[in-house]
Amino acid sequence: MARYAMVTDLRKCVACQACTVACNAEWDVPAGYARTRVRTTPITGTFPHLASSIYVAQCNQCDRPPCVEACPSGATSQHDNGIVGVDKSLCIGCGFCLEACPYDARYINPATKKVDKCDFCVSRLERGAEPACVITCTAHAKYFGDLEDRQSDVFKMVYAHGARRLETSTIRVGPNVYYAGEHASTDLVLAAFPPRPPRLLAAGQAWSRVLRPLVLAAAGATFLGQAVAFFNQLRNGEKDFED
Amino acid sequence: MRTDAIPVHPLPLTAEQAESMLQRQVKKHHIAIILLHWFNAIVWFFELLTGLALISSPLFRVAPRWYISIVDGVFGTRANMLQFHVALGLLWIGVYLVYAIFGFRTYLSKEVLRNEIALDLDDYRWLVVRTRRILGLTREALPPQGIYNAGQKLFAFMVYAMIPLVMVTGVVMAFRLFGTQVVGWAVVLHFCAVGAVVCGLLVHVYMGAVFPEEKPAFFSMITGTVNELYAYRHHFKWWTVIKAEEQAWNQQHADEAVAPAETARPGSSSADREPGCPG
Ligand code: HEM
Numbered sequence: 001m002a003r004y005a006m007v008t009d010l011r012k013c014v015a016c017q018a019c020t021v022a023c024n025a026e027w028d029v030p031a032g033y034a035r036t037r038v039r040t041t042p043i044t045g046t047f048p049h050l051a052s053s054i055y056v057a058q059c060n061q062c063d064r065p066p067c068v069e070a071c072p073s074g075a076t077s078q079h080d081n082g083i084v085g086v087d088k089s090l091c092i093g094c095g096f097c098l099e100a101c102p103y104d105a106r107y108i109n110p111a112t113k114k115v116d117k118c119d120f121c122v123s124r125l126e127r128g129a130e131p132a133c134v135i136t137c138t139a140h141a142k143y144f145g146d147l148e149d150r151q152s153d154v155f156k157m158v159y160a161h162g163a164r165r166l167e168t169s170t171i172r173v174g175p176n177v178y179y180a181g182e183h184a185s186t187d188l189v190l191a192a193f194p195p196r197p198p199r200l201l202a203a204g205q206a207w208s209r210v211l212r213p214l215v216l217a218a219a220g221a222t223f224l225g226q227a228v229a230f231f232n233q234l235r236n237g238e239k240d241f242e243d
Numbered sequence: 244m245r246t247d248a249i250p251v252h253p254l255p256l257t258a259e260q261a262e263s264m265l266q267r268q269v270k271k272h273h274i275a276i277i278l279l280h281w282f283n284a285i286v287w288f289f290e291l292l293t294g295l296a297l298i299s300s301p302l303f304r305v306a307p308r309w310y311i312s313i314v315d316g317v318f319g320t321r322a323n324m325l326q327f328h329v330a331l332g333l334l335w336i337g338v339y340l341v342y343a344i345f346g347f348r349t350y351l352s353k354e355v356l357r358n359e360i361a362l363d364l365d366d367y368r369w370l371v372v373r374t375r376r377i378l379g380l381t382r383e384a385l386p387p388q389g390i391y392n393a394g395q396k397l398f399a400f401m402v403y404a405m406i407p408l409v410m411v412t413g414v415v416m417a418f419r420l421f422g423t424q425v426v427g428w429a430v431v432l433h434f435c436a437v438g439a440v441v442c443g444l445l446v447h448v449y450m451g452a453v454f455p456e457e458k459p460a461f462f463s464m465i466t467g468t469v470n471e472l473y474a475y476r477h478h479f480k481w482w483t484v485i486k487a488e489e490q491a492w493n494q495q496h497a498d499e500a501v502a503p504a505e506t507a508r509p510g511s512s513s514a515d516r517e518p519g520c521p522g
Binding site (some may be wrong): 012068069071087093096113171200201207209214216218222225230232 | 322
């Protein structure tokens with residue numbers, strides 16, 4: 001099975017936004033929302049030693065995706081090839097996954113009220129095409145391929161040229177989007193856009209921690225009580241009247 | 244016709260009395276209610292079956308993985324399963340709406356609510372005695388009950404409170420209304436409301452379908468009638484009401500039986516007659 005990954009070379013990227021436009025067009029992303037966006041880190045340092053980096057944000061198709069666990073209905077799931085997909089027909093728009101994502105890579109489409117995010121253009125992959133952002137990248141800064149294929153560009157970028165995952169010491173969910181470039185640049189990106197701890201909405205916390213155990217205990221207790229009453233009945237042969 | 248005084252407390256019956264009461268059926272449920280009850284039961288069966296499988300996250304699910312896989316397999320895709328769940332739920336709401344529109348005058352009366360939901364003093368005592376009997380602490384007789392016993396009333400109250408909640412939260416999820424926060428809580432409330440009903444159902448279905456003493460009640464949900472002995476033994480206060488109605492009806496018909504002779508004489512009315520003469 002493949003393990004799909006993407007590498008963005010921050011040295012080549014010129015922040016032209018061609019990828020964003022291609023993505024929006026490919027997926028009918030409503031205005032004001034995005035599956036991918038190109039951002040820049042705040043400028044640091046003092047003149048003339050200024051530093052800034054470009055950051056291309058998108059869903060990281062994490063190895064251990066917190067969004068999958070948070071999705072009650074199973075609309076969000078991880079495919080065998082590593083891609084985290086959203087089955088729109090199962091999405092109920094509860095928003096649990098938005099809170100769970102450490103990279104805030106998801107949005108609720110206001111028209112469908114369902115969640116949407118980058119899925120490496122899985123429908124394009126199925127017809128043998130590369131993701132829309134990769135083929136439109138004017139600087140050829142984006143690489144897409146299979147990390148399990150030693151001949152692939154992404155394999156070389158990750159294992160020979162040291163492309164990095166955006167992980168911190170505490171948030172390590174195994175993102176599969178890598179960033180190539182100067183270490184200093186990726187450090188700037190990590191400092192400006194660090195992954196945050198996955199959150200569970202209050203409703204989800206109440207459900208998971210309190211209400212599920214409570215309902216299970218209540219149903220279990222009723223069932224047991226019922227069973228005890230039943231066996232008492234059998235044992236005593238109690239019968240109020242014969243009919 | 245002789246009108247017997249209706250006893251205030253259940254009296255011991257002779258074997259013949261019991262036998263003749265066993266042979267007489269009295270009406271308990273209207274056909275519309277019987278149909279609604281079984282439609283509702285079938286809907287709950289399928290909604291629970293699919294609903295359990297729809298919650299798949301390890302954080303929230305209550306059904307084991309293998310169960311979810313089986314139901315997934317039956318429906319082919321989870322999307323089909325959700326569609327089925329939602330479509331059946333909407334049909335269920337539709338049927339209840341029809342009943343609500345045509346039936347609210349009949350069923351939302353104070354009298355029905357008092358008889359079928361509100362607990363009276365005997366009901367509270369019944370709950371205590373029933374519990375103590377189940378625990379084997381007493382063999383004391385149960386206090387007399389109305390058309391439904393206190394347990395049934397509590398169950399009905401919970402069901403009537405939870406069903407609208409299940410409907411509203413279901414619609415909120417199905418159409419993703421009012422934003423993610425509301426939908427998020429709707430999922431949770433939907434689950435809890437159903438959980439409460441399921442706890443009640445464990446007892447309800449056992450009492451309705453398994454418990455030997457309540458067999459007549461089970462058949463009453465098919466035929467609409469129970470034998471009079473069951474009414475006397477299990478729902479004594481209801482029995483006294485039926486008895487009183489029966490006697491009033493008999494009285495009236497006995498009056499009518501003598502009426503033809505009198506209708507020939509205009510101006511006369513039944514009030515002229517001596518009280519208690521018929522029979
Ligand atoms: C296989 C499933 C079921 C069986 C065998 C069953 C059986 C019965 C029977 C025999 C009665 C008549 C009781 C009497 O006249 O004394 C009844 C009443 C009733 N049933 Fe069910 N039932 C089932 C499912 C359900 C479900 C799923 C619900 C609702 C969620 C429900 C709600 C009620 C209510 C509200 C009443 C009115 C009396 C009461 O509160 O107990 N039933 N049922």
